[in-house]
Amino acid sequence: KVWTLSHFDIGRLLGRGKFGNVYLAREKESQFVVALKVLFKKQIGENNVEHQVRREIEIQSHLRHPHILRLYAYFHDDVRIYLILEYAPQGTLFNALQAQPQKRFSESQSAIYIKSLSSALIYLHERDIIHRDIKPENLLLGHKGVLKIADFGWSVHEPNSMRMTLCGTVDYLPPEMVQGKPHTKNVDLWSLGVLCYELLVGRAPFFSNNYDETYKKILKVDYKLPDHISKAAAHLISKLLVLNPQHRLPLDQIILHPWIVAHTQ
Numbered sequence: 001k002v003w004t005l006s007h008f009d010i011g012r013l014l015g016r017g018k019f020g021n022v023y024l025a026r027e028k029e030s031q032f033v034v035a036l037k038v039l040f041k042k043q044i045g046e047n048n049v050e051h052q053v054r055r056e057i058e059i060q061s062h063l064r065h066p067h068i069l070r071l072y073a074y075f076h077d078d079v080r081i082y083l084i085l086e087y088a089p090q091g092t093l094f095n096a097l098q099a100q101p102q103k104r105f106s107e108s109q110s111a112i113y114i115k116s117l118s119s120a121l122i123y124l125h126e127r128d129i130i131h132r133d134i135k136p137e138n139l140l141l142g143h144k145g146v147l148k149i150a151d152f153g154w155s156v157h158e159p160n161s162m163r164m165t166l167c168g169t170v171d172y173l174p175p176e177m178v179q180g181k182p183h184t185k186n187v188d189l190w191s192l193g194v195l196c197y198e199l200l201v202g203r204a205p206f207f208s209n210n211y212d213e214t215y216k217k218i219l220k221v222d223y224k225l226p227d228h229i230s231k232a233a234a235h236l237i238s239k240l241l242v243l244n245p246q247h248r249l250p251l252d253q254i255i256l257h258p259w260i261v262a263h264t265q
């Protein structure tokens, strides 16, 4: 089946990105709702990322997992590449976090998100896919609030997501990447720890007002946990925010951790 733009009714803007925007869209015949991402060939060429886009499309179109956003298909014209992506009705986790009364989730809800992410990462790591850039801006909430990793390799930002630093927020970078060392799949374990902290606390563990301060805190693993965090949650975070990548708790042990088990039956 060769798709063209004329097969779709285009709706509102869902997110803005460096290489193009994402629109709500509906396939005319089936009335199936999707997210249509438009990438401009010119920008891709200028930034020399054709190979990366091809690789992303190749990888994402073959992934099938309940917590990974689907790339159903793609097509292009002279000027643009179009990605037909799964539509996530409840938007980004970043926005859902902001919408919380105290800008943070309960321990139960946080554990559910961390378990979903861990199972998606197990699936990705089995396929030697790493660094899916897990931060709240890159996580979507599908039907019934089910978490979906959408690999925003192109730093797609919702119209109102605040953390718009140069290369996306540095809050989630693990020490080995701050030091420019080669990264292994254990970078995802660090980011999972950062995310767990942020879901429970409402801000990132190493947050500060400038890059250098944040880098210093990351390299010293300098974070504090507020008193309202349970001992079990604090324990899991302490097993993920570990300087040595080899010593971080592996994914198959995360999903068996007492804090996860207690909240996700």
Ligand SMILES: O=C(Cc1cc(-c2ccc3c(-c4nc5ccccc5[nH]4)n[nH]c3c2)n[nH]1)Nc1cccc(F)c1
Pocket: 014, 015, 022, 035, 037, 039, 053, 054, 056, 057, 060, 071, 083, 085, 086, 087, 088, 089, 090, 091, 092, 140, 150, 151, 152, 153, 154, 156, 158
């Ligand atoms: O760029 C992405 C990932 C990606 C996903 C999305 C994206 C952004 C937003 C949404 C949404 C969505 N639902 C919303 C509901 C309320 C408010 C905002 C919403 N955004 N659903 N699905 C989406 C998908 N943008 N970019 N993949 C990719 C794959 C191959 C090549 C490539 F260059 C990129």
